[in-house]
Amino acid sequence: MVADAQVRQALNSVISDQHSRLLSALIANLRDFQMAEDSLQDALTSAISHWERSGVPSNPAGWLLQTARRKAIDRIRRARNFDVKSEQYGMLLQLDQKDAEEERCEDIPDERLRLIFTCCHPALDAKSRVALTLRTLGGLTTGEIARAFLDTEPAMAQRLVRAQNKIKAAGIAYEVPDAEAWPARLNSVLTVIYLIFNEGYAATRGDRQIRKDLCEEALYLARLVNQLRPEQAEIEGLIALISLIHARKAARVGPDGAMISIEEQDRALWDRLAINDATDGLKTALGRQTPGPYQIQAAIQAVHAEAVSFAHTGWPEILGLYKALMKYDASAVVRLNWCVALSYVKGPKAAITASADLAKDLASYQPFHAARAAFFRAAGDFTAADAAYLRAIELSENASEAAFLEAKRRCAKKEAEQLLGL
Amino acid sequence: MQYLALIYSTPEPTPDYGTPEFEAMMKEWRDVTQVYQDAGVMLGGEALQPVETATSLRKRNGTLETMDGPFAETKEHLGGFYLFDCKDLDEAIKYASMIPTARTGTVEVRPIMDVG
The missing domain is CATH 1.10.10 (Arc Repressor Mutant, subunit A)
Structure with missing residues (x-):
């Protein structure tokens, strides 16, 4: 008898390290997601009783794969439309035969x-x-x-x-x-x-509590794809993009849970180590000479990351990068971001003109109205700024976002009053 | 696997029979059909008469009801189909995307149910 705790620990460790790999191998055999999931579940249940009786096998993951395949054979036999000649069934029997003859558990194919x-x-x-x-x-x-x-x-x-x-x-x-x-x-x-x-990024602003941080999960998946198919510039670009945004995590939310824009973030809280890693990764990607939208977006974030303060942001470079991004993605949202960069390079009036024709596409897009409000405010048109802020607040999805915009609106009002000498 | 590519398009005036435009249109269809035949994926395919010729019917409580016109009131109508034999959906999509009216209308790709 093996201690219950020992078995559970062994199982948990296989599940956390090898679950997706086991599932991927089973789907390759079964060509059926649902049956693969069910058979793996059967094998996990079976492992508890078997391992408690005869000990944890030397290759727990291999044991689970073999058992899951046998459970699948059972499931197929029990099925209403069981077909002895089915390709999947034949292959499973063959694999099982091979396992039995060689008296070992193969390494799990990835x-x-x-x-x-x-x-x-x-x-x-x-x-x-x-x-x-x-x-x-x-x-x-x-x-x-x-x-x-x-x-x-x-x-x-x-x-x-x-x-x-x-x-x-x-x-x-x-x-x-x-x-x-x-x-x-x-x-x-x-x-x-x-x-x-x-999604993970948005969740930090709402009240969604989940066990796994979706931002970390995305980073894990991007690294996994990179590991499975290395030296692809766009995969490396995505890793850099995610890492650069994620490196600002600590600075993005205030002690009261309110979001803080990049303009007002305390840059000392940015994770410099992560930024350096990501920037190095981006350089490697760009060196492959196969440009793409994720590398460009990462480059934009890298320009933000290297600025010592918001005032030092390299806007002309960002403007050029958004122009390059529009070649891959000419959506209204990308064009809006280009307009924001334009407002810092050529001034708010140029941005107001350039963003005017986005109004139709982005009529119910909160960041459009927030950006337009900022342009009007910078251009000294406080009436138009106030209207745009109000529209943005109307469209905001949660209280924290609305509070953030309301604070901006108050600031703009105060500025207007001071200018008018009230 | 077998896939039916259902060709939906908005009824538009087609060029008059005998004009060079008509010839160009027909050539496109002939060419793509040839591609399918050469690749050995084509099991069948037909063009349908315009939607005005459609009759829809249903039988309720043993009584047959017929209606003049298509079943659904939509802007795009079923105009024809191809039946493909392909190894997977990606291959079916590859061939379906060559259908001339994919540029202006919609092509729906549906697997044929395997009833044993």
Whole structure:
């Protein structure tokens, strides 16, 4: 008899280190997400009783893979439409035979790259891609993902099942895309990871409490992709981008929980070590001479990071970088950011003119109105500034954001009164 | 796997029969069909008569009801289809994206259900 605690510890350690790897290997065999998850769960349950009786095996992860495959064989046999000739079933029997003959547990093949490309397939909707990636590669529970997205657990569970079913029924390949499809498909993977980061970033402003920090989770996933497919400039660019923003974590929220804009952050609180690492990583990426949107966005953050104060920010460089970014992403949000940079380089009046035609696209986008308010205030048009602040406050999503904007609005009002000599 | 590519587009005046524009349009369709045949992925494909010729029907309590026109009131109408045999969704999407009206309308790719 092995102590219960010892077994649990061994299991927990396999789950935390090898869960996504086990799952990725099982899906490769079974071509069925749901069955892979269920069989792995069966194997984990079985491990508790077996390991307590006969001790923790020398290769716990290999034991789990082998057992999960046998559980899958059982499940397939029990299924209503059981087909002895099915390809998956035959392969499972073969693998099991091989395990038995060689009397050892093989090393678990690492299929996580295939897994992440499948979870992030553009034929799935964006939210499902994020949820599925967090579930299978991040090891978050359905409940945790639901809380992260302010969804109910049943709704999130249903979303995951629907996505898994679509992968199977629509024949989404469990493959790493070929060279032709690679750039677009990689971009979809990186977008999902960046969305996860942004969710985590937003959560720090709301009252969403989850066990895992989604920002850390995004960084882990980006590093994982980099490890599985090294020397890709855009992956390195995304790691640098996330790290640079994440390095400002301590300075971003005040003691009262209110958010602090980059302009007013205490730069002494920025994580210099992380910034240096990220900047080095970005240099390596840029050296590969394959530019892309994530490298450019990271470069913009690097310019912010190297400024000793907000007043020292290298705006002309940032303006040029946003112009370069627009070649990849000409969305209204990117153009708005370009206008913000323009306001510091060419003055607020130029920014007011340049941003005017974004009003239609960004009518209900809070940061648009906040930016316009800042332009008007800098240009001395306090009436227009006040109206824009009010619209931004109306559109803000939480109390902390609204309070932040309200404080800005009061400052602008005070400034106006002083100028008028009231 | 088999996939049906459903071709939806907004009814637009097509060039008159016999004009060079008409020829150019037809050539595009012939060319893409040739690509599918050469690749060995094409199981079938047809163009449909315009939506004005559609009759929808349903049977309720044993009574047949017919309606003049398509089932759904949408801007884009089903105009034709291709039936592909592809190894996975990515391949089906690759071929479906060559359909000329993918540039102006929508192509819906649906796997054919395997009923054993």
